[in-house]
Amino acid sequence: MLLKKRAVLLMSWLMLAGTTVQAQQDNTKLSVEKIMRDPTWIGTSPSNVFWSEDGKKIYFNWNPEANRKDSLYSVSADGKNIRKVSPQERRSLPSPFGRYNRAQTQKLFEKNGDIYLLDLKSGKTQQVTNTVERESSPSFTHDEKKVAYIKDGNLYLWTISSGQVAQLTDFKKGTKAGNGDAKDPQRDWLKEQQLALLQIVREREADKAAAQKQQKADSPSRPKEIYLGEKSVDNMVLSPDERHITYRLVTRPKNAKVAIVPDFVTSSGYTEDINTRTKVGDAQATYESFVYDIRRDTTYALQVKDLEGINDQPAYLLDTDTKASAAKEKAAKPAKQEMRSAVLFGPIWSDNGKHAVMVARATDNKDRWILKLDPATGKLTTLDRQRDEAWINGPGIGYGTGDIGWMPDNEHVWFQSEESGYSHLYTVNVSNGNKKALTSGKFEISGPQLSKDKKSWYFTANKVHPGEKHFYKMPLQGGELTQLTTGTGAHEVALSPDERTLAIRYSYSNKPWELYVQDNKKGAKAKQITESLTDEFKAYNWREPEVVSFKASDGVDVYARLYQPKNKVANGPAVIFVHGAGYLQNAHKWWSSYFREYMFHNFLADNGYTVLDIDYRGSAGYGRDVRTGIYRFMGGKDLSDHVDGAKMLADKYNVDPKRIGIYGGSYGGFITLMAMFTEPDVFAAGAALRSVTDWAHYNHGYTSNILNVPQLDSLAYAKSSPIYYAEGLKGALLICHGMVDTNVHFQDVVRLTQRLIELGKDNWELAVYPVEDHGFTEPASWTDEYKRIYKLFEENLKK
Known part of the structure; x- marks a missing residue:
C-alpha cells in the first residue's frame, strides 16, 4: 500500500514536472497569434522624455502596469525616486515647448490654447490669456518687455508690466467693398x-x-485693414524694432478634387464618406509673402521672381523622351505650363535684431535658397542656393524652414545642406556671403543645437556606422567630434537645463527602448532607469540580426539585416522584407519601429527560413545619392537592390534561388508588386500589404518630389506603377488592404483587382480588412494578415 502511494506521488510529480517543462517550452515558442497580440504583452517603452525647468526631474510617458493608455512618470536627475505623476502635478506642469528670454530666466509657452509666462527663478506661472479662442505662437519682443502672439488670425502685443493688449494687424475676410463679399x-x-x-x-x-x-x-x-478675399494668412513675424510685420497669404485652389473613402462599418449603420486628399498633380495652394510697414501704414510684396536660378527649368523637362511624350500629350489636350514659383519661410532674426534671413523653396522642390532680407525695401539677397535635379530634402533640411539659426557673432547664419552628398552643418556670413562647412564626412548629422555658453555644438550623427546613432559635442567653429554615448545602437538624448546630465532613450536591435541617465562626459557610464519588458517577452531568446552589406549591380554598397535559422539546411527557403518609405531606415542596430515584423522574422527563422531586410535605394541614413536613387523610376534601383539581395542569399547563404519570397507594406507592398510582376523568375511568392498600385493616384507632397507630376512626366509614372506590369505575374500573390485606408486608398487594389481579372490571372488572392486604416490597430487584423502571409510562404516556398 505504501509502495502504491509512493508510485502515485512519483507519477504525479513527473506529470507536474512535465507540465511545467511544457509550459516553459510553450512560453518560449513563437506563434503568429502570440506575436500579433496587443503590444502591451511586450512591455511599453518610455517615450516623450523632457526635463523639468529646474533640472531636478526627468519626465516621460510610460506604462509598466499595462493600462489602456500611458501615464506621465518622473524620476530624479540622479536616476532615483521613479514615480507616477499625479493628475494635479501634471496639470500644473509648463509645456516642455516654448520660448525663453535671452537670460533664460523666463519662459513663454502655450497650453490648452492659452498663453503662460513662467518665472524660472521663483517657479511661478502667470496666465497671460484666458479665452475660449486659441492664442498661439508666443514670443518675446526684442526688448523683452512685451509678448507677441496670434489670435483669430491676427497678431497681438501684450505689455508685461501693464498688462495692456494691442492689436498689431487687422486682417479681414472678404473684400472692403461689399461687406466682405466679392465685387458684384x-x-x-x-x-x-x-x-x-x-x-x-x-x-x-x-x-x-x-x-x-x-x-x-x-x-x-489703429492697424491697417488688410482684406484677404478668399485667402488665409499665416507666418506672421514682428521685427525686433516693432516696425515691420512679415506675413504670408495662402490661396487654396477652388477646383481641387478631394478623394473620398467610404467607411462601411459605422455606429450609424450607414456607409459614411471620409474626405481624404487630392491626387498628385492636382491644383495646389499658392503662397505670397508681404511686409507690413506699421510706421508708413503700407504693405508691399516680397518678390521671388528675381531669385538666382528661379527660371532654371528642371532637367527632366529637357529630356528627349519626356519632351516627345509631353508634345504628344499637348497635341491631344493642350496644357498650360506655369513658370516656377517659390514659397518663403521665416524670417529668422539675429539676436541683436540687426539682420534677418529667410528660406525659400521652389514649389517643384528642385531649389532651396538662404536669403538675407531687408524689411525696409523688401529686397532679398541670396546667401546660399542648393540645387538638386531630383529633390531637396535630407536631415535638418526637410520641406520647410529646416534647422537654421544664428551664430553668437550675429553675422553668420548656420544651416544644414547636402552639398557634399551628406547632410552637414554650414555657416554663411550675411555681409560677404562667405560659406564654411563645420562638419564633413560620409555620415549625416541631425538635431544640431548650440550649448548654453555658445561655445560648442551638440548633435546626433551616424559617424561610427550607418546603423548607429550617437550623441556628439563639437567646438563652435568645427573640429574634433567628441562622442558622448557609447553603447552600440541608437541614442535619443535630452540635455538637462544645466547641460551636466544626459537623459537618454537607448535601444539595441533586440532590446526595446529604455531610459538612461549619464553625466555629460566622454566615457561616462549610462545608468538604466526603466525596466519595461515583461517576463514573457524576455523568455524568448530574440535574435540579434546581423547587419551585412553587399554590392549592388551598379557597385553601390547596400546594407541589410540578416536573420538565419539555428539549424541551417542546404537550399533552404528565404523571405525578403521590404520596409515602408517616406524616408526611413530599417537595416540598423536599434529596436525597429517594425517590431511586429522583427518578431515575425524570428518566427520565420525558427521555422527554417532565412530572412533579409534591405535598406534599398531611397532609404534614410546613407546620404543624398541613396536618398534620390529612386528619382523618376520607383521600382528601378530600389527593386534591383532586392534582386541583388536575392542573388546574395543564393550565393552566400545556401538559399534555394527558386524558393525566395518577398513581402512588405505601403512602399514595401509596392515593391512586392513590382517584384512579382517584373521579376517573376526571382520571387516565387509575395505578399503586398496596403500597397500603392498606381502612383498617379497617390498624394502630391510625396509623389511629386520623386516622379514630378503626371501631366508633365507621364513616362516616370508609367515606368513606376505596378498596374502597368500586372501581366507579368507568375508566382503566388497575396494582396492585403484596409478598406478605410486614408493614405493609400482601397481604390488602388480595387483597380488592380479588375486588371488581374481582365488578364485572366488566377494565382492571386485579396484579403480585405473593413475597419482598418493604413496602419492596422486591431490585433485580430494583424493576426489574420500574418497568418495568411505565413501560409503563403509555407505553401509556395517549402518543398
Missing part, C-alpha cells in the same frame, strides 16, 4: 444708381466716410 457688377450698379437718384443716400454715405476719417485721425495707432 449688378450690386455695384444698384449702389451707384441710389447715390445718383437720392440725396439722403449721398448725405449718409458722406457722413459715414467723414466718421471713418475722424476715427482714423483720433486713433492713429
